[in-house]
Each structure stands twice: as C-alpha cells, then as structure tokens.
Amino acid sequence: MGLTRRTWLKTGIAGGLLLAGAWAFHKPLDRLAKRGLVAQAPLDGALRLVVPALVPVLLAGMLPEAAGERQAAIRQATDGVATAVAALSAATQQEVSELFALLALPPTRIAVARLSVPWPEASEAQVRAFLDGWRGSSLALLQSGYQALHDLVLGAWYADPAHWGVIGYPGPPEVPRPS
C-alpha cells in the first residue's frame, strides 16, 4: 500500500517512461553533490536555474520595471521559493526536487517541458508556452507540476511585506507584545 518516494513521478503517469528519465539523471547529480563535486545541492542548483525564468512571467504586472530593481526582485523571489521549499515536508521536498531536476536537465527539459533552449535564454513567450502547456495538460502529473510552481512563486512573492503596498494590504495591525 505504501506510496513510494517517487510519488510525484508516478502519479498519473501516462507518459511515464519519459518522466522516469528525470530520476535517472537526478541520482547521479545527487551523488556528485554529496561528494562535493558540484557546487550546490542539486535541488538548490536546479531551482535557481529555473525559478528566475518563471518569475517575470508568473508575476508579470507586479515586477518593477527598472532593470536593477527587477533583477533584485527576481533574486528575492527565488530566495523566497527556496525558503518555502525548505519548510515543506521531507516527502514533498523530495517531489519538488524531482520536479526541478526534470525541468533543469536538458533531455527532460526538452522532452517534457518542451523548451528547446536553456532556462536563462528562454523568452517570456517560451516560458508562457511551457506554463500553459502544463496547466492545460491532460496529464495530472504536469497539471500538478504547474500548480506547484504557481503556488511556490506567487506564495513567496506575497509573503514578502514589500509587496503588500501595491495590493492595498495594510499588513497586520499593531498589538502590544506580551511582556
């Protein structure tokens, strides 16, 4: 009865063989990281490769225009996603790391995310096509992958008090702290 650790890859797996590939790539990366041969933990590395490309699209209309501020906001949003992921349950962190590995590694990026160029080179239109493709997919796996990205990025953004002003949220009221 127990679900395996590879839940995310196995849920609703119609085109499953393709996806299982991501796991195969994820493992060696993990091993390299553990031996200190790649700089970052694989989750963090993959996340930091993918999320900065998603932020300008998911948050279009919210990001500042000026280039410097915009870059800083994207960096902060990416940090926010990393923080949010670290607070998820161990099992969900595993699934999220599979998701980012699948998106980051070229073979699965091309096959499953249908993105032909590396994330940092992707245009906003290409990222939008990826998001819409997964959002409207008939595969539950891809739909839930889209929703995970949606929730992580938008959640991290609106958790930040710096982003409350524009939406007219005054923040919590003042309450005297218990002495």
Next chain:
Amino acid sequence: MINDPYREGAARGWRLVDAARLERDVEAEADVIVLGSGAGGGIAAEVLAKSGLRVAIVEEGPLRSTPDFRMREADAYPQLYQESAARKTADKAINILQGRCVGGSTTVNWTSSFRTPPDTLAFWRSHFGLDDYSPEALLPWFEMVERRLGIHEWNGVPNLNNETLRSGGQALGIEVSGMRRNVRGCWNLGYCGMGCPTNAKQSMLLTTIPSALEQGATLYSHLRAERLIVEGDQVRGVDCVAMEPAGVHPRALRVRLRARHVVLAAGAIGSPALLLRSGLPDPAQRVGRRTFLHPVALSAAVMPQVVAGHAGAPQSLYSDHYLHRDPIDGPVGFKLESAPLHPVLFGTTLQGYGEAHAGLMREFPHAQVLLALLRDGFHEASPGGTVQLRDDGTPVLDYPLNDYLFDGMRRALQAMAEIQFAAGARSVIPVHEAGLRWSSLAEARAGIATLLLQPLALRVVSAHVMGGCAMGKDAAQSVVDPRGRHHRVRGLTVADGSLFPTSIGANPQESVYAIVARNVSALAAELTGRPAAPIA
C-alpha cells in the same frame, strides 16, 4: 494586559519538554499518554489530569505561544501548520489545512462553533449503531464545553466579507444566521488563522493544556509518536522520535513512554497513520478508510466597496439553506460561509498568473470570497478517502474527487455566484483553472454550467479532516467502539475527529470537544474508580 501563559507557567514549574533540545534518549512513565494536543487531545488531557491521573501529552509540532503570533503568513504556516499549510491529497487535487503545534488545529482555526447537527447524529444512530449519540444525550456535554471554552453567540459586527453573504442571501430569500464562536474579549482582528495574539481565542493552547499542566501533566513538544508498544493484546505505551527545531526532519533521538492507557488524538490523518505504523490487527481493513474532508469550493467576487477581507472575525455568518434542500443521503448538500483573505492564501489559491492574476491582486481590498463545504460521507458515492503510509512512514490521504461531489461543487458555484451578484458584486470568479471573471449573473450561470469539473482543474481545499478511525458497534465496520475504545486491543482510546463515521456537516471543532469530553470522562472514571472531574 496580554500575558504569555507558558512563560508564566514555566516559571511556576510546568513540565515542558522540547524534544528538539533533548540531548539523549528518554524513557518515562505516566498513567495515561495523550498523543496529539489538538481539539481531542486538549480536552482529554484536561479531563484526565483533573481527575487525578498523571498525564503525558505528546505533540509533534512546536510549542508556540502568544508572543510568537505575529500575524504573518510567512511565520505562521511553516511553524503552525502540517506540511507548511501545503499538505495535499495523493493526487494533489485538494489542499488540506491542519494545525501542527501545541493546540493542534485549534491554535489556528477560525473559531466557528456548531453543535453536531441532529440529522448527522440520526444517521449515525441508524447506520453505525451509535445509540447514545442523540442530541439529548450529548446536550450536557455540549453545554459543558461551551462553558469551558466561552462558546457563545458572537455579538461583534460581521465584516463585509461575511456581510456579503447576508445581504446577498436576504435579497434571494436565503436564510443566513449568526455564528457562535469560542472567544472571550475578541479584538476582532481577523488573524485567527495565524495564532491569536491577544489570548481571546479559547483554543486548547490557552485553556485545557495549561489546566492539565497546572495539574502536573508533562507536555512534550517536537515529539512525533511513531508506534504503539503492544504486548499481547495490551497497549503499554508509545515509541516516539524527536523532531529537529524546524519540525521537518526527525532527529536520531528517541523517547519511549509507558503508561496504563494511551489516548490517541493525532487528528484524522495522524491517528489512522499511527495505527497503520503500529500494525494493530485490522482484519476488515477499516483503519484509514472513510476519511472525510468537507471538500470546499470557492467563489471570489470583486465588490464595489472596500471589503478588507483580512480584517475582522474570519467567519461570523453562515447559511444552511443548501444543506436542507435534499435528504441527507441524497445529492450532496453544502454549508455556505466566508473565507478570510490574506495575501499568500489568496494569491496562491487564485488561479492564473501574470497580468490577469496581478490585476485581481490589485483589487485585493475589494475582494470577497464565499466557500461551500460539502457534507461528504452520507451517500454510497461518497466513501471518502484512505490514509496510506509513504516509505518514510509519514501519511498521505488518497481522496479521489468524483462526479457525485462535482455535482455538488457545480451547484455550490452557481449558488455562491448568485448570492455575490445579489449582494452587488461587480464580477465573480469561480476558483477553477478555467474560471473567468464574469460580470453578470447570466454570464456566470452559463459559464459555470460548462466548466469542466475535474481534479486539479477545480481548486479544492479543506480545513476539516474527519474519520479514518470510525466508531461503531460492529467491529467489521469500524475501528473503535462507540466510546472510542479500540475493538481489538486493550488500553487504547481514540479521542479526536478521526472517530466520526461520516463528516459532520458543520465546522467540526465543537463535535470533537463534546464527544471526547464524554468518552474520556467515562475512561477517567474507569481508570480511577471515581466519577471524572467536570471541566466546567
């Protein structure tokens, strides 16, 4: 003056053990171990401790108290909620909110209080042999917990988020009523979901747990109960593992507790999971089955006036109109309430991204949200979900949504849009991946009628997990007897929302309080040979 009961209690010698800070394995003994400190565990701990028993309370989550409640989602969700408020069903189609801290879900719940509806109890009597579950037999227990927790008709002014339900309902001839809440001296801030910063909410954190501690109980926090210790057919205690401070990963450090009796109150996913891990006999495979959620459909509206749905009591008005239209075992009925709005919860729940999403977020002050909670578990097409274990022993709920429930969801989306437009909404947006922003009722009606209702398309949430260790007379149909005693081993009583053989059909906290108060009072009398001490 707002005080911190735990700081003061600690200074008076309360026994508080934070397992995240233990330096070596621990073995200890008590008369009764209470696993979980939420609605059921809190009431159980107070009844048992006041009756003179030595109680140990085991809570997986952290001890967070008044000064920690800073009304910020970024603090509250990782600290106070299961899986950082992102717990999902196996197919990821339902987001489940549950507390994971001392006080359990009562520390973060919205204080709406209802007695168990009489039609739900009638169903339990006729279908599960729960003969003494009548409104009359439970009345003294409802009254006791109402006195204990200050549950009363709330006399504050509903915020506009709630008022929209009333004004829309009134225009349509739909009855909308005022709620009762478990608060004393409520400041009407609207941050119940992040832990009450003013000690107004009468959660277990503020009431029964401090009282049990005052009687000498020991509270272990950051301690996850893993497995019951069973010798023959007698439960002797529980094996636990300490959690690291962030509460995500277990430490390599164990606590073994022994006792005459174990009260299981880890909530309606945690309790069945503990039984599954413990491998107790379950020949009919009932453990973890029939777990219910009150699956919720949401409808957002943009109102002409400022609503400020983040401010003021989260829920103060409700309508049972659509619960009573059909028989309880007919097409699924639903209860209508409002949902409090905070940036993260709203921003993540709302579908879409980019300009469309940003545009709605900019109208956050005008946003209004209704919710419909579906009364699941009364029809054969609504068997609920199944709690399963992952390889690492943690639980996941498999709860397939189906056409029976989607039929209710569609009727609920229609009803909510109608009420919102009747209250003057400028536009209505059903919370669905394909939900558009409709600016007239006619448009919304036609749109909702053709929405494809499927898992993951409709964004479904739940804050009410129930069942999984169902009580009943027949051991082939249930896990525990009508008093919560395990059918097959001795020394184990289940005392939380997992007992319910169906959903409640109303916000469940008061049902947990009253039923646990009665069952655990009987247990205390049995263990001590004297009548249990009343808690109010």
